[in-house]
Amino acid sequence: MNFELIIFGISAVIAVFGATMMIAQRNPVASVLYMILSLIAQAVCYVQLGALFLGVILIVVYAGAIMVLFLFVIMLLNLRGEEASEQDTPAVSQFTKYVFSVLLTLELVFIVKAASLDSVATQVADQVADGFGSVRQVAQVMFTNYLYPFELTGILLLVALVGAVVLAKRERDSYSSATDDADDDRSERVVE
């Protein structure tokens, strides 16, 4: 039992625990916080695999920026816990969703077992070069072999930015009519 294995075990348990609690929570704010816990544990695994740059990026961008965006939207919408709507869904779908997710996971386990990956893992993994996964090495590959995908990602981000603004924007011209519609909807729902 060496030190690396202990660190991996602890971080793997924390990652799985955080993910499980995330889907089990009823309060969305709590599930965001458990997701951040899981992401930090996954970043430890990344660093163990030699991906120093990506470990930092995972914490800074994912846990720092994207999860705060989720938290911001949850607080903007003022969401409380999930509404109890179990009686709306039929019992068949209650049952089948668990069955199918377990089946899918078992299928993935069988694929990995059938592929017999241990030969790949033990042969090469011990001789990892110095500076593997450092910023310099990742950047050298990214800006030579993967230059066009990288530039396309920039365009994708621009499109996503414009799309998010267009989607979330309230129409200024029809502001009064839009609020009238919303009021109508609200009164209809009350009548129902």
Next chain:
Amino acid sequence: MVPTSAYLILAIILFGIGTVGVLITRNMIVLFMSIEIMLNAANMVLIAFSKALNLVDGHVIVFLVLTIAAAEAAVGLAMIVMVYRNRETVNVDRFSLMKW
């Protein structure tokens, strides 16, 4: 030395949890986060294999996936805000009709 298969099994468990989350959760935001967990599980497989094969290409792909996840989260959350504005709920069971 942790074998690559250990990381693969961790990734499978995380992907399975993400699948269960997508299927059982009713809150649209938690559903989105389950999809993010599945993306992260795929990223972990890429990083594990790039170490096993001593190639840094997997890291570049993971970087691009992270960027795309950020774009997806931005657009998805904008859609959630718009849906909430129209329906006043984020419960996916209430979206069984395209129009009401």
